[in-house]
Amino acid sequence: MKRMNFLAKDGDRRGTSRLIANLAPVVGELPAGHQRIFSYNVACAELALGDSAAAAARVEPLIKEYYDLIGLTPELVMGKNAPELAPLLKDGWEVDDVKHLADSLDVYAKALDAQGKISPFVRLHALKFYNLALAPDSLFRVGQDLVDQFISRRDFDGALNVMETVILPQLRQWKLADYLITVRSQYAVVLAYCRRFDDAETEMARLKPYETGLKPLVQKELANQRDLIRNLRKFGPPPKWVPPPRALEQAAAMLKGNRRIPTVRGPVAVRKVGRNERCPCGSGEKYKRCHGRLS
Structure with a gap:
């Protein structure tokens, strides 16, 4: 399995395909759990090779299998946190299955991202299952990815909610x-x-004593974040994304209809503003000196 992913990350499409073809008959004789792990690793390899559609198609039935194994459905997970989900798990559920479900959802989210689709529901579900599986490293990684995804969509309230109710x-x-x-x-x-803004700067000030001894790259990132916060205070953040009416109800209806996690496309693209044009926010400044500094 490790060699498969190594070849894929190295861009060796032919070597990866040959190894998958050689392993498939052997894995077919193994227990179902091993077959699921093999399918997951193949999806990871496909994703690494840029075959995001193939990776998504491969991992979708895998996600359904894991949901069935633990006795849940996507619609049951919607709107519940990890402690609320724990009593709903099937008797005899295994932590490994919960962790593998979260891993599969993570791959699915990455595959959707690579196709230009955005599906925060996928990462939200992965986050809950990493919490149930007591997998903090994965939880923080996926959680921070989810926050970045919300920010990129200008859903700042969603990012704040994930931060304050799950990650922190x-x-x-x-x-x-x-x-x-x-x-x-x-x-x-x-x-x-x-x-x-005041809360943001207070938060950064609290981190100051910890900066001594940090790697230069981390120190630079903190400096960039401080600059970003100052610019957001000076120029103001971009307009918030406003969800369409009944968005959650529609998502739940989609889940009940086909039991697949819905994907939501990001904001509609608009004409790119020239750096020397007036900023569309109405400040009167050139774009490069106003909100262009935040892009």
Whole structure:
């Protein structure tokens, strides 16, 4: 399995395909659990090779299998947090199955991203299952990806909600120092996008004592985040994305109809503003000196 993913990451399409073809008959004789793990690794390899549609198609039935194994459905997961889901799990459920479901959802989300589709529901579900599986490293990685996804869609309230209801409570619960800087600094940026500038700067100030001894790359990232917060205060954040009416109800209806996690496309593209044109926000400044500095 490791060699398959190594070849795929190295861009060796022929070698990867040959290895998959050689392994498939052998794996077909193994128990179902091993077959699922093999399918997951093939999807990872396809994704690494740029075959995002193939990866998504391969992992979709895998996700359904894992949902069935733990006795849940996507619509049951919608709107519930991890503690609320725990009592609903099938008797005899295994942590590995929950973790593998979260991993499969993560691959599915990446495959959708690669196709230009955005599906925050996928990462939200993955986040809940990583929480159930007590997998903090994966939880913080996917959680921060989800926050970035919300910010890129200008859904700043959604980013703040994920931060304050999932990521920060888990950071406090597990007391993981490795994530303190990256999580709290990302939280500060989210606060600034939500126009809570004083709170954002206070949050960054709290991190100052921890900066000594950090790697130069991390120090540079913190400096960039401070600059971003200052610019957001000076120029204001971009307009928030407003969800269409009954968006959650429609998503739930889609889940009930086909039991697949819905995908939501990002904001409609608009004409690119020239750097020397007037900023469309109405400030009177050139775009490059106004909101262009935030892009």
